[in-house]
């Protein structure tokens with residue numbers, strides 16, 4: 001007994017020492033700034049907030065992008081866009097004077113254009129500004145190099161690959177199986193790093209390589225659930241529709257050269273299915289029930305049950321194919337579907353397709369990338385009737401993609417431990433469908 005407790009004391013002291021050392025070196029190198037903020041925040045809570053006895057809560061296994069929150073868009077600079085989750089610190093914060101009841105005498109209460117108080121932005125639970133960190137490091141690396149942008153290769157940056165605490169991104173591969181909405185996000189991401197995305201042809205594949213970070217994004221165009229190319233297919237220049245055929249003819253050839261990263265597989269897989277199936281299911285109905293009273297010939301309708309079964313089976317096949325190819329423990333996420341800029345009853349089936357995706361993701365051990373839902377109804381962020389534009393939406397997308405890559409890479413942020421201790425550390429708590 002005595003021995004054992006002495007042993008545990010020793011272990012405890014040893015662990016604490018290691019932890020302290022780690023905390024110290026980590027905070028020195030990486031987050032002296034944010035710790036500083038944490039102190040400031042602490043003082044602020046003490047003087048201003050009701051429940052001020054503790055530091056802002058450690059976020060453990062919560063995914064901040066899946067918490068209810070506020071999309072902070074800075075009107076003067078989209079590069080300040082951030083998701084601010086509503087935490088206990090927020091909900092228990094002191095009542096602002098303008099919400100007091102009874103109101104002040106002769107009150108005329110109206111609201112001005114205001115932004116979140118920095119105390120909320122600096123909470124450890126508010127996701128990091130990864131795009132800023134990555135961009136700043138990219139700028140430093142490329143400025144020190146005398147090679148023109150087009151000719152840069154990852155090789156040129158080997159000597160600086162660990163600088164700026166961005167070494168974890170070196171060699172990472174992000175695989176997207178999606179549509180033009182994803183492709184635009186990827187293109188805009190590339191442009192932020194001074195790169196161009198390349199495509200062998202429309203609706204096939206796309207590739208973006210950022211040599212300064214040795215970071216690669218691969219896009220496989222996924223045209224929905226159909227198992228063959230029907231006569232009524234509206235896009236005549238597409239040869240193959242079924243993902244099995246696309247896999248063999250255009251996707252598999254990219255696997256070794258581009259998709260498999262340092263672990264022999266992609267570091268994050270984002271897949272989705274929505275707008276192409278929406279269109280295909282409408283077109284199928286119109287081709288067979290045009291001019292009749294049958295609801296199948298209309299676009300303001302729910303999915304019918306056959307369609308639900310059809311899409312669910314096909315998505316199951318896709319998820320199984322991905323797990324079979326990359327392993328069931330590959331970090332993979334279902335990307336929540338975006339609706340149209342002017343969305344009405346015709347988009348009812350988008351939400352239905354989205355729910356199928358969430359269920360299939362959960363079934364196959366994939367998590368949910370909520371980006372599409374975080375920008376829902378923000379039609380001012382669209383470039384046309386279907387696609388979100390470069391700006392707040394794409395910056396948010398980048399911040400999110402990098403945060404999940406960092407999680408998979410296991411960067412170990414003590415402020416949010418164990419969230420960043422590798423994909424598996426919190427995966428069990430996060431594999432549920434999402435609640436939206």
Ligand SMILES: *[C@@H]1O[C@H](CO)[C@@H](O)[C@H](O)[C@H]1NC(C)=O
Nearest residue numbers: 097098108109110111112113
């Ligand atoms: C908005 O600004 C006006 C003018 O400065 C001020 O009188 C008013 O109290 C402000 N509203 C709030 C909610 O602070």
Ligand SMILES: *[C@@H]1O[C@H](CO)[C@@H](O)[C@H](O)[C@H]1NC(C)=O
Nearest residue numbers: 154155171172214260261262
């Ligand atoms: C870039 O990353 C890949 C792994 O994704 C790796 O095979 C390659 O060697 C890296 N390039 C350099 C120059 O280090």
Ligand SMILES: *[C@@H]1O[C@H](CO)[C@@H](O)[C@H](O)[C@H]1NC(C)=O
Nearest residue numbers: 232283285286287288290291
């Ligand atoms: C359906 O009918 C309308 C009008 O009758 C026609 O304009 C449209 O091209 C038809 N669509 C299909 C898919 O046949």
Ligand SMILES: *[C@@H]1O[C@H](CO)[C@@H](O)[C@H](O)[C@H]1NC(C)=O
Nearest residue numbers: 300340342343344345346347
């Ligand atoms: C929305 O609904 C109205 C009325 O049914 C229709 O005229 C309009 O085209 C719809 N808008 C879109 C974007 O589908």
